[in-house]
Amino acid sequence: MWRVGVDVGGTFTDLFAWEEKTGQQVAAKVLTTKHDRSIAVLEAIKKANIDMADISYLMHGTTTATNALIERSYPDAALITTDGFRDTIEIGRQHRQFLYDPYQTKPKPIIRRRFRYTVSERMNAQGKTVRALDIQQAQEIAHKIKASGVQAVAIGFINSYASGKHEQQMRDILREICPSVHIVLSSETRPIFREHGRFVTTAVRAACMPVMVKYMDDLESRLVENGFKGQLLILKSSGGVMSAATARNHPEDMLESGPAGGVAYASYLTAKTGFNHIVHTDVGGTSFDVSIVENGQGLITRNHELEWEVPIVVPMLDIHSIGSGGGSIGWIDAGGSLRVGPKSAGSEPGPVCYGRGGTQPTITDANLLLGRLDPTLNGKFQLDIPAAEAAMSELAKKIGLSTLETAEGMIRIGCEYMAQAVKKVLVSRGRDPRDFVYASFGGAGALHACIVAKSMNIPKVIVPPHAGVASAFGATVMDLRQDIEKFYYSPVQAANLNEINAIFAELMEKARQALLEQGYAQVERISISKTAQMRYVGQSYEVDVSLPDGEITQSSLAAIEQEFHKVHEQEFGVSSNDFAPAFVSLGVTAIGQMDEPPHLEFNRVSDQDLIKGEREVYFDGAWQLCTVFDGEALGAQDHIEGPAIIEYEHACTVLPPQTHAYLNEMGTLIIEIESSAANDEELANVSMAAGK
Known part of the structure; x- marks a missing residue:
């Protein structure tokens, strides 16, 4: 049986698959069918010559939800919120993207104002009812929504992170009057405080739900019609996979679905190459994605912005994307x-x-x-x-x-735009580029990798096997994942440990049950880790801190505080013993471990000529005669001096002058770049700015 990974990008749809018993592998690349992206998925499987009936798992990364949001190409949705908060998702946090630009405009709101309704209700920050939900007013709103014909409704009440009782009442009324609409609650989407991020994320979920339900229905119908009997799993933005049924109801978890596969491949490379600090980059036809992988794990953020002042507050891999690609x-x-x-x-x-x-x-x-x-x-x-x-x-x-x-x-x-994106990701999180290797993925990635890496003074570039379909490769090595979070605020030393442990017990059971409902049957292989969002008392932002296994006891608190200081200093360059650390929310991550892939042999074609020929290549204002190498025929004994061209089935590597490359035993091309004194001085300034 085959495990198949598919990544639908803006220009190309990539496929990578391996046979679960023999380890046989195959890759394919087709043009994305923009009018219906599910068609390209079937075309890629057909091109790979894989029988649908022989697929056990189809792991699918898609940009469908992201594209729908960016283009605002989804059916109108409605928002019901508390009196006085109708325009929260449009007003935002009153930040300015460009401080001195008088002509800047805000992005179009996710939900148009005509479809935003308010109702009388109020909870306090402790979850106690201050003003009961006005039932008559709620029913009138439900009738207006039914008459409007909208397909989805987001319900976001102020302070519902403390209690979702009123949101649930509103949902019951909607179900009775307009039973066909999709309904999502902010208290179930992300029960955390700060209403702007919570409301926007809920609005995003509601707006995308009709789009993703149709996409999933079309995709599954086409797969089944062609003989598919396996399990369809969808890549999550947080670095795991989920069932198609879960994906239908949680489109907000798919906004970085495609690039997440690339991060998974970079994590896989950490174990195989020994490089523990990797800058993962992926250049496709439309975009350039960059993120950090440390010790086999992609960094997580909760401050992702789809656009300026359009925050998505679910855990997501910290992937920065810009519009710079082959197209x-x-x-x-x-x-x-x-x-x-x-x-x-x-x-x-x-x-x-x-x-x-x-x-x-x-x-x-x-x-x-x-x-x-x-x-x-x-x-x-x-x-x-x-x-x-x-x-x-x-x-x-x-x-x-x-x-x-x-x-x-x-x-x-174009390369300078890419370099600035790399700089933004590394420096904003206090990392020194010289401590990393540059992993180049995507069909157009290795064409530009050496130029970008040299600009940032990153000494090594790695181009792994199947770099041209890296996100699809990464999809095949991902585990089932479930993240759940609950608001809990208290200074660490004043925390109620019984309440904290009860919350964790509840969250762990919910996460475990969620994996089982998605068809994961190997209970003994479920691992659960605990985290807390923490900050210094009085701060307005938080960092994620890993918590120890087992119950939290009084003796655990000192170690938790030390870990918080350490993480805060790593992220921001400073920590303080003068301010008390505090918990803001508690979360768990449940991982359902998938079977390990067989040892994938990256065999070279021994009877194939190493050199394909020569051609003139233009570097720095002059033509230079370059040898063109067949990447599929390179072996570990081969060393290549730049300038040179190395061609693969789905990608091409350009070695500019002052570079040389060799292969390691797993077939990864390792390129070493000669640095310059000017770059060293520039990066020293960058490091000082980063607080190093």
């Missing part, structure tokens, strides 16, 4: 400067050289003209060089440069 379009701004992205050609029409109707030059076109891409895209189809050259020449005329100068300028600008 990013080059253009000239009002000041006459060359810019690249974030607009992308995607898969439709795609880069100009794809011959699918694209007219604006992209990063892919630039790489082709500079000799860095095989004109046949490694035998997949013939790229149109004259069309790419004509489009680039038009752009070049506008800026007064030659065609090649413009193409190389696009690459440099």
